[in-house]
Amino acid sequence: MTYFQGLFGMAWPAIWVLVKIVVIVAPLMVAVAYLTYAERKVIGYMQVRIGPNRVGYKGLLQPIADAVKLLMKEIIVPSGANKFLFVLAPVLTIAPALAAWAVIPFSPELVLANVDAGLLYILAITSMGVYGVVVAGWASNSKYAFLGSLRSAAQIVSYEIAMGFALVGVLMAAHSLNLVHIVNAQLGGVFRWYWLPLFPMFIVYLISGLAETNRAPFDVAEGESEIVAGFHVEYSGMAFAIFFLAEYANMILIATLTSLLFLGGWDPLFDVAPFTWLPGIFWLLGKIGFVLFLFLWFRATFPRYRYDQIMRLGWKVFIPVTLVWLLLVGAVMQTPFAFLIH
Amino acid sequence: MNFLTIVFYLFAAILLFAAFRVITTRNPIQAALFLVLAFFSAAGLWLTLEAEFLAIALVMVYVGAVMVLFLFVVMMLDINLDRLREGFWSYLPLAGFVATMLAIEMALVLGSRSFGLSIVPAPVAHAANYSNTRELGLLLYTEYVYPFELAAVVLLVAIVAAIALTMRRRKHTKHQDPSQQVKVKRDQRLRVINMPSERASSTNISGE
Secondary structure, eight states: OHHHHHHHGGGHHHHHHHHHHHHHHHHHHHHHHHHHHHHHHHHHHHTTSOOOOSSSGGGTTHHHHHHHHHHHSOOOOOTTSOHHHHHHHHHHHHHHHHHGGGGOOSSSSOOSOOOTTHHHHHHHHHTTHHHHHHHHHHHTTOHHHHHHHHHHHHHHHHHHHHHHHHHHHHHHHHTOSOHHHHHHTTOSSGGGSTTTTTHHHHHHHHHHHHHHTTOTTSGGGGOHHHHTTGGGTTOOHHHHHHHHHHHHHHHHHHHHHHHHHHSOTTOOSSSSHHHHTSOHHHHHHHHHHHHHHHHHHHHHHOOOOOHHHHHHIIIIIIHHHHHHHHHHHHHHHTSGGGGGTO | OOHHHHHHHHHHHHHHHHHHHHHHOSOHHHHHHHHHHHHHHHHHHHHHTTOHHHHHHHIIIIIIIIHHHHHHHHHHSOOOHHHHTTTHHHHHHHHHHHHHHHHHHHHHHHHOTTTTGGGSOOOOOOOTTOOHHHHHHHHHHTTTHHHHHHHHHHHHHHHHHHHHHHOOOOTTOOOOOHHHHHHOOHHHHOOOOOOOOOOOOHHHHHTO
């Protein structure tokens, strides 16, 4: 490392950060590719069919084939579209989806930027994602895309509030906004993780996460039976692929955050011998995988919500639930029972 | 010129450019998006002052919520900019006068020694474990708790007033009560009729 430091001199810190970014983003892209494969396989088996099985062994090369296909396709810009914004929209979608990973810790040491306001940073960055959808819908100059983007904007803004309140519960319990501190406050086995004392918030966060990423059963933004494909109906080729990438990267991000904030991050299931042999990062990956499986399971199980029901759930159910639980957590923290929340 | 200065000038240049484009661009959507860019660059500037909580709150509140709703409305309106620009030249002298006065006032305040601004030092770099967010929270909820709560109440009143002004109950809305829908029992929706099972005719059984 000192050799490289000498080689690049002043530019070394910047290059070192770039290397770290590549080390985080490259596996993320592979994970996104194979999440699409896992989704098709899992839903396939749930619907008693096999799923992709032609390209490669058991269809394992299918995501690569899909990516190559999308790369070769032409990007068509609709007539009457605002060309600059039309091209900018996928960029606006993917940038926050990747930027949020900067503060995600994978183990106590393995984190790109261990900042104190990490949780706030994530809230701020993920709230930028909606611009991509809104701009895509407007710039496409198509009524289906426009309707999709309107639906998506209203939905994301509504569910962000409940999501933010759920996160406030976590930071109250952990006394910190730093993600590493939040995980460290939960160490000590499954019963010390925050899913137990903050159970309603855990549920609200998980469901709001689904709504934020426009996943089924909250996928009215792209409801194919009503508005074709919503905001990205006019996109083709790589521009469409970028929307796709961002959606799945966001899904993995939400799953990771759920694991870190409510499921103890890299903490083993029980703090005894056979469980502690496995390194922490595998525990984290296992939890992420579990939450992602839940997402796929939901998609295969629930029918799509009607739009007014989505709004009702967000505003009239989730926000009151989180508010009441916030008050309760605050009150308990002032009593001798504060150890329950630690 | 160190790295921080370069960052400052970069963000400041983007901020000025975006703010200029907000008022010069012909497309209202683009104007709103440039405003977003301006907010974002301002948040970047605040970060260089070690005010990370304020910077992130700016992005969260203005970029993440206010501007999304603003864009939402602007997108649905068909704004005719030519009509908005009709009185441009007649209003220009007045606007120019106001702008000049504002600039002069700001220059007086920022440049004057009487306000003691020249003796305010540049922010000291804090240790890595110093939490700006925590300090701000402590100040807001101890020393400034009454002004803070008062501001919250003012906001609440504004929200209630806005809702009271705009809410109107129309007579013939199709309203659903979800709790009633959930309470529905099977007997209320479905009637099971007992029928004697009919014997299939012999021609069908033989398959002819």
